Amino acid sequence: MAEPQKKALIEQLALQRSEMTTTRDALQRELSLSHQLGESLRNHPGQWAAAGAGTAFLLARLARRKKIIYTDGKGKHGVIFRTSKLIFSLARPALTTFALKYAKDYLEAHFGPFDDNSKLGGSPQK
Numbered sequence: 001m002a003e004p005q006k007k008a009l010i011e012q013l014a015l016q017r018s019e020m021t022t023t024r025d026a027l028q029r030e031l032s033l034s035h036q037l038g039e040s041l042r043n044h045p046g047q048w049a050a051a052g053a054g055t056a057f058l059l060a061r062l063a064r065r066k067k068i069i070y071t072d073g074k075g076k077h078g079v080i081f082r083t084s085k086l087i088f089s090l091a092r093p094a095l096t097t098f099a100l101k102y103a104k105d106y107l108e109a110h111f112g113p114f115d116d117n118s119k120l121g122g123s124p125q126k
Helices: 003-031 033-043 045-063 079-111
Strands: none
Touching: 003 033, 033 045
């Protein structure tokens, strides 16, 4: 082979190597997951924001505890029950006074009179 032909082949080979290196670097960059993710974030920011918000909402719904609701059945009572409850609530002070007077009379009849001013309920000591 002649010297000029050999030199031309070496230059052509060097050019092809540099093109292959450039192509390999570009291909490696295009196939890189971080590069693809960055491009996607730059090109579709609204969709990524909506997907992030949706994912956060779903994770929050999955992670929360179920709310336990205790019901006492207040709304299940009829008119008669509610009316009698109202009447009893209104009459409670009078019934309490009557019951205390009855208990006092009963205790005085069986145990003797006692002074109302004593803290212990018995007659004061002299």
